[in-house]
Amino acid sequence: xxxxxxxxxxxxxARLGKLxxxxxxxxxxxxxxxxxxxxxxxLTVRDLEECSAQIILANAxxxxxxxxxxxxxxxxxxHKFMHWDKPILTDSGGYQVFSLAKLRKVADRGVEFQSHIDxxxxxLTPESVIETQLTLGSDILMPLDECVHYPCVRDEAEVxxxxxxxxxxRSKEALSQSRIPRQNEVGLAYPASRNLLFGIxxxxxxxxxxxxxxxxxxKIGFDGxxxxxxxxxxxxxxxxxxxxxxxxxxxxxxxxYLMGVGTPEDMISAVDCGVDMFDCVVPTRYGRNGTVFTWxxxxxxxxxxxINDLRPLDEECNCFVCRDYSxxxxxHLLNASEILGAILVSxxxxxxYLSLMEKARAAISExxxxxxxxxxxxxxxxxxxxxxxx
RNA sequence: GUGGCUAUGGUGUAAUGGCAGCACUGGGGACUGUGGUUCCCUUAGAGCGGGUUCAAAUCCCGUUAGCCACC
Numbered sequence: 001x002x003x004x005x006x007x008x009x010x011x012x013x014a015r016l017g018k019l020x021x022x023x024x025x026x027x028x029x030x031x032x033x034x035x036x037x038x039x040x041x042x043l044t045v046r047d048l049e050e051c052s053a054q055i056i057l058a059n060a061x062x063x064x065x066x067x068x069x070x071x072x073x074x075x076x077x078x079h080k081f082m083h084w085d086k087p088i089l090t091d092s093g094g095y096q097v098f099s100l101a102k103l104r105k106v107a108d109r110g111v112e113f114q115s116h117i118d119x120x121x122x123x124l125t126p127e128s129v130i131e132t133q134l135t136l137g138s139d140i141l142m143p144l145d146e147c148v149h150y151p152c153v154r155d156e157a158e159v160x161x162x163x164x165x166x167x168x169x170r171s172k173e174a175l176s177q178s179r180i181p182r183q184n185e186v187g188l189a190y191p192a193s194r195n196l197l198f199g200i201x202x203x204x205x206x207x208x209x210x211x212x213x214x215x216x217x218x219k220i221g222f223d224g225x226x227x228x229x230x231x232x233x234x235x236x237x238x239x240x241x242x243x244x245x246x247x248x249x250x251x252x253x254x255x256x257y258l259m260g261v262g263t264p265e266d267m268i269s270a271v272d273c274g275v276d277m278f279d280c281v282v283p284t285r286y287g288r289n290g291t292v293f294t295w296x297x298x299x300x301x302x303x304x305x306x307i308n309d310l311r312p313l314d315e316e317c318n319c320f321v322c323r324d325y326s327x328x329x330x331x332h333l334l335n336a337s338e339i340l341g342a343i344l345v346s347x348x349x350x351x352x353y354l355s356l357m358e359k360a361r362a363a364i365s366e367x368x369x370x371x372x373x374x375x376x377x378x379x380x381x382x383x384x385x386x387x388x389x390x
Numbered sequence: 391g392u393g394g395c396u397a398u399g400g401u402g403u404a405a406u407g408g409c410a411g412c413a414c415u416g417g418g419g420a421c422u423g424u425g426g427u428u429c430c431c432u433u434a435g436a437g438c439g440g441g442u443u444c445a446a447a448u449c450c451c452g453u454u455a456g457c458c459a460c461c
Contacts, residue, residue, distance in 0.1 A: 059423080062425095095424095099423095099424090099425085116425050145423095147423085228423070261423085262422050263422070266422075279422095280422050280423085282422055285428090288426075288427075291420095337427055342427075
């Protein structure tokens, strides 16, 4: 068993766990910084290690298109290529198929689409996507799935959900039959660990579809279960409802991964429902665009109130950015489109996200997650209401 | 001193005599399994004084300033 449930919070559904992957053990709940193209934008691997990142996400679709699998194979796999020796979770490209809707054709066999880079035609199948991820040397693989837009009529959601289950089955089969060498090279933290494969629960906003999908996937048997098709435009409370009900249908002894989510509030709420893993572009993308996450809420440091503000981004943060630089200076960098601005805010935001998860884990281990959540939300709303003071 | 040219948001520039537009800057917003140095919204303008005309950034006169040429 690759996942150990270490502790269940007594007053909520939050849980503490350890997930054993080929390149290391991951403490959950965890946030995984997004490194789509084999890099967490604006950050070096050294930065990520300083921030205590335990696992990052990469995207098989993007890397398959550019630089191409041969280049990465030649480099000895994605870990060596990007000089990251901790676990990597790869997304299949299922989401890109969804977000690049204009360029695609979906059928039971797989997805046909045109490259967003050069327009060339490609076909993704559940099998090819597994092969790609094995070639990359991924620790945790995601199967090809079909994500639908919000709102989505029931029939359409059901078709996509059934296809996702079929594809999940084929993915598991493909993984077990693949001839690509597994994670058994010398020097790995857990050489015996195989590549982990998660199932993805679809079903849009329909609780019965989510339930059916979760149960069918559990029957097939995966190393973890993802909640997909969430945060695609639905209102906040609906998002929490789906997460909560879906978690109830998932087996407790496996990790749960809420894909693509989210804001600090989203994550804390989802941990409360029993979610263990997250990934999201928000800390890095917002960072590049000048929004900073602090323990008192988010601030847009690019804006004029901070022009002469010599305080750190977050007075309660211990990261090197907050030690060495002022809001005034960082605002200037962002305003002048200097690269360092994006770097510093991205670093701080990733540090913040990982600290948030670390605090959540500490709280769960002491059965005080509910209090932690309350305190977090109380403090986090300050920037919104008292901008002039913060 | 004489002649010529020019004058439009903070900056740089458009517009047959017919709703003064664009870019940058300034001010805000957006961003959720990354097509993002991105995207959206927005403040702000005719050197000054007259005249012609239904109507003037546009035509005419004067004036001021800048530039160019000549003396």
